Amino acid sequence: MYTSSALSAPPPPYVPTPTYRSSHHANSIKRKKGISALPLHLIHRILHLTLDQRATPSNFWSDSEEERVRRIWALFRGLRGVNRVFWLVATSILRAMYLESYLSHIKPDYSSDPFPYESSHLDDPSLGDATLDASFRSVYEGRGRETAVFDRYIAVKVGQELRTVESSLSEEGEAVDDIFKRLQPTARIEDLLLTxxxxxxxxxxxSPNPPPRGLPLPQSHLSITLTPTWAQLYLHSHPLSSSRRGSRELVVEVRRIGTLEGTVKRIEDGLDDIQRRLVSWGGRVQ
Incomplete structure (x- = not known):
């Protein structure tokens, strides 16, 4: 049974292009029923069976491992693109499959929470009905920064597994290492800024205008850049979830402490120093 806590944050963005229809045409679409009109737990069961070789046997492959990988690839690249409901349900299946593998890569002394927000668009009764304005809401809304990193990890792993079964000469590359050396700790800190x-x-x-220079800062416009020694907090003119690109400016730079939570506490201390005018905007806190 689907619940918000089970599915956590929504997957990457998918916003269908709105079309203009007459009321008669819209009503006729509403009366049409398809697989997307089924209860979500049934759609989950259907998509999950596509990965079960015993439930849905195939004569196309003789190698069970190759078939397993190609079915995951089909779920990742094909079934998720059917419609909005399939995207959300298939993504939740993929996240459950790869969560343990993802967490095994977290560096010592670092923390992780791929689902920092208890939100799910699968609770929306208008889900899958393209004639309702509510269904045009981006599923990107409410997604945590580390959730996006987790989704990138899934994309990398699915691609690596497919290349491995296609050729024994395939090499993994450095994409996974880059995720956990740079992207995961940065995204985790950005989520922890809300604490x-x-x-x-x-x-x-x-507001449609860029946020003013000053406190409080909107987390939706903040990003973190990490070096081996320093953590830099930047304020962007547009939300990071937006496709728009604008300017950014340094708010404060603090010396990193071993844990990610310790670095966040240093950022809080730096903002407190700015508020008390002990440090200037864009300054460094030792």
């Missing part, structure tokens, strides 16, 4: 008191950081900034 800083609201006088310093708030979730978002509800």
């Amino acid at each position: 800083i008191p609201s006088q310093y950081i708030i979730p978002s900034f509800s």
Whole structure:
């Protein structure tokens, strides 16, 4: 049974292009029923059976491992693209399959939470009905930064597994190492910024204009850059979830401490110093 806590955050963005239809045409579409109208637990069962070689046997492959990998690839590249509902359900299946593998790569003394928010668009009753405005809401909304990194890891692993069964000469490359050396700790810190008191950081900034220079800072416009020694907090003119590209400016630079939570505490101390005018905007905190 699907619940928000089981599915956690929504997967990568998918916003169908709205089309203009007459009311008569829209009503006729609403009356049409398809597989997307089934209860979500049944859709999950159907998609999950596509990965079960005993439940859905095939004569195309003789190697069971190759068949397993190619079925996962078909779920990843083919079935997710059927419609909005398939995308969400298939992504939840893939996340459950690769979660343990993802967590096994977390560096010592680092923390991880691929699903920092208890949100799911699968609870939306308008899901899959393209005639309702609510269904045009991007499923990117509410997704944590580390959730996006986890989804990238899944994409990399699915591709690597497919290349491995296709050729024994395939090499894995450095994509996974790059994820856990750079992307995962950065995304984790960006999610942890929401644990800083609201006088310093708030979730978002509800205005079409760039956020003003000053506290509190909207987390939706913040990013982190890490070096071996320093952590830099940047304020962007547009939300990071937006496809728009704008300017960014350094807010504060702090010396890193062993754990990610320790670095976040240093960022909080740096913002407190800015508020008390002990450090200038864009300054460095030793």
